[in-house]
Amino acid sequence: MIAGLNARGLMRVVGGAALPAAMLILVALMVIPVSPIILDISFVANIMISLLVLMVALQASKPLDFSAFPTVLLLATLFRLSLNVASTRVVLVHGHEGTAAAGHVIEAFGQVLIGGDYVVGLFVFFVLMIINLVVITKGAGRVSEVSARFTLDALPGKQMAIDADLNAGLLTPEEAKARRVEVATEADFYGSMDGASKFVKGDAVAGLLILFVNIVGGLILGMFSHGLSFSDAGSTYVTLAIGDALVAQIPALLLSIAAAAIVTRVASPHNLSGQIGSQFASPHVWFAVAGVLFILGIVPAMPQMLILPAAAIAGGIGWQLRKTAAAAEAAPPPAAPAPDPHLIEWADVSDASPCQLEIGYALVALVDERKGAPLMTRITGIRRQLSKELGFVVPAVKVADDLSLPGNVYRISIAGVIVGEDEVFPNEMLALDSGDIVTKVTGRACKDPTFGLDALWIAKSAQNDAIAAGYTVVDPATVVATHLNNSIVASATELFGIDDAQALIDTLKTHYPQLAQSLVQGYPLPRVAALCKAMLIERVPLRDVRKIAEAMVSLGSQQLGDADLVEAVRQRIGALIVQTIVPSRMPLPVVTFSPEIEVLLNQAVRANPGAEWPFEHGMAMKIVEQIGDAVEPLLLSTRSFALVASPLCRSALSRLVRATFPDVAVISYLEIPANKATEIVATIGAEIPRLTSAQDAQMKDEPHEN
Structure with a gap:
């Protein structure tokens, strides 16, 4: 294991040192004389790198798939220019020895590609230069400039669209973060490509100047330093200069094509060949081409032996594409695998x-x-x-x-x-x-x-x-x-869980980040969910989560229990609770208890602090009966009202009333805003005698309806 870790560490060290070492080699090629063998190897490596960059550019589905292209383009250009400097030194120093003095690669490009006539080689080089400099490089540079400008102009709108999707719940925070990184990377990429296109243009101009230096310098050195005639010096040095220029210009042309392919790409799930193939796969297009070629082929004086076969080929491609499309439409969808009768999944239970x-x-x-x-x-x-x-x-x-x-x-x-x-x-x-x-x-x-x-x-x-x-x-x-x-309204608390509480906090973070941070620091997520569920049990909506969160944060230093925290929060958001019962401009109809009954309720709660059902059974039955006598007329008339009790017994009384009258809101005096007008519509005032333990046990044994 130690050996494996050491090997991986060594690979990381070697990989991290590769790029600085390559830059040092580039500088060394410019200043240190090299042998023709090293030049040959370097020229072949240059062609291989250019082909590799072109293939990667053609296989990319979208420009950002090759986001390192601007830096790769810079390094490849520097590599080629360093080879030009090194080859220029070899040509000028050893060119009088013959066309093989600068290596076999330059000799091959100088003799084979130009057919032994250096004048033809000059014209070939100038044609390649025009294609690279005027057509490809200039066009790619313009596209890069416009793309960079449009991308930067659209950057604020894309950021706002991401924020809108995040607020609407269409994106998770992690997805939104990834989208923002992608947008920023896209802007940086097109900005870098706008500058990288200048490298290609400058490289083409440098190639032209280096060719001029090699020809003029070679003629001067050949005639005055080595005693060659003008004809011999021109034949040798011009051949070497053209070979050197061509061996550098062809990789430059490949890189220019790669740059143009990258900046003109449109995002697609396919690579460039797949995208072009899918868009040329319409049989109607090929039939139209075949028809036009056929009409052109039957015109007198036209080369029918060339045009008519081309028309037949286009028609054959169209017929094959239509046949393939028809077969794909007629093919039945793949059958789903038969379920294993012995397999039981979670979806089954x-x-x-x-x-x-x-x-x-x-x-x-x-x-x-x-x-x-x-x-x-x-x-x-x-x-x-x-x-x-x-x-x-x-x-x-x-x-x-x-x-x-x-x-x-x-x-x-x-x-x-x-x-x-x-x-x-x-x-x-x-x-x-x-x-x-x-x-x-x-x-x-x-x-x-x-x-x-x-x-x-x-x-x-x-x-x-x-x-x-x-x-x-x-x-x-x-x-x-x-x-x-x-x-759903009656069972809303069963639908609310910890994930919903987290969603409320995430929504709060969008508009009130400091409040959300204070809430998360003061309360664990399960406690926030428990408080929200307690609100929903009594049909208090969570629409204004900001006020609920502010109430919880302000009460955080008091170290309240769960039940006390719910009551304290209710008192802080009393205006919201009352608003769910009656509109803001209407007085609040209330049903109250007589002082005697309220004293009995408070005594029962004090005698059993923290109990879920603190009331004696007989007392609870009497309370429910008298509450029913008071509120049933109001319920039948569909009138909105609230049952008001003291803060001490409100929670226990709410549980008692909710079992029989789930639509009756039970609030405390402290939950009613000071400026809210109230209207007493009924008072529960009959005396409820306190039962002895024997009487209470006797009532429990008797059958009754709750």
Whole structure:
């Protein structure tokens, strides 16, 4: 193991030292004379590097896939220029010895490629220079300049788009960070490419000047230093100079093509060849080309033996492409592998969706997209509205048919617990008895599944008659959706978890980063989730999470228990709680307790501090009975109100009342804002005698209804 670690460490050291060593070699080639053999090896390495860079550029799917290209281009250009300096020294010093004096590579380019005529070689070099300098380099430089300008101009908009997606929950913080890094890298890349294109242009100009220096210097040295005639000096030195220029110009041309290919690339899942091939794969295009070539080929005086075969080739390619496309469309999709009957997966024993709506086979039409899916549309609207009201994202509702259910029955489950089940008839309408019925209509008597009102299932043709008679008529999809809405509201605390608490904190970080940081430092995530769930149990929404967080942070130094913390936070956000009961401009209707009853409630809580149910059984029964006498008229009249108690017994009293009257809000005096007007609509004032232990035990043994 130690040997392996040492080997890996050695490789890292060698890899880190490779680039500085290469730069030193480049400098050495410029100042130290080298032998023709080293020149030959270096020229071949230069051609290999240029080909490698070109291949990588052509295989890149998007420009950022080769983000190191500007630096690679600089190093390759410096390598080639250092070879030019070294070869110039060899040509001028040893050129009088013959065309092989500067190495076999220069000799081959000087004799084979120019056909032994150095005048032809000059023209070939100038043509390559024009192509590289005027066409490729200039075009690539212009594209780089425009791309860099547009990329920098679009940078603020891209950053804002990333922030918007992050706030909308479309991106996680890690994905947003990666996107920002990608945008910044893209801007740096195009800025670097704008400067790197100047390297290519300068390299082309340097090649032209080096050629001039080699020719002029060679003629002068050959005639005056080595006694050669003008003809012999021109034949030798010009051949070597042209060979040297060509052996450097061809790699330069390859790098220019690579630079142009990189800056003109458009992001695509394919590499350049795949992208071009996919966009030239339309058979109609090839048929059009074949038709035009055929018409051109039958024109007199045209070379039919060349044009007509080309037309046939284009037509054959188009026919083959159409055949391939038709076969791909007709091919059946790959069959899914058969499930292993002995394999049991987690999906078979658990369901990740906390909200489920199971329907019988007769109700499938309510979720059928071909029939408009009226129930699915309403469920989406319910989720959106409840998410705004409750202050967190209500999870998706999984709708599935269940053959074990009777045809017209549906079942609502929250967190695996069945919270609602009833029967609807998709081809009928539900007529609710609003209490102001003029005349009776004929129908199947039932109870409204949501509010328990008397109702009738009537035929759709009798809808207008029922409305005229004073009934409230709703369709089956609305019946199910309303029942689902109330079930979700009643079970909101079961849908809220630690992940939702983290999502609230992440949202808080976006707009109030210091507040979010203080909240995270003062409270662990499970405690934040527990407080939010306690709020939701009593139907206090989490819409204004900032005020809840500020209350928690301000109370952090008091080291309160969970129950005391909930009560303290409620007192800090009392205005929000009262606002959920009545509008801000209306007085708050309240139901109060007489002083005698309130004293008994407080004594019971003090006698059993921290108990979930501190009240004696008989006392609790009497309290619930008198509360029912006071609030039932208000509930039947659908009037909003709150049951007000002292802060000491509010929590225990809320649990007691919620078991029988879940829609009654229980608040304390300290939760009512000082500037909020109140209106006492009822007072629970009958005396509740304290029962002895024997009497309480006797009542527990007697059958009763809670």
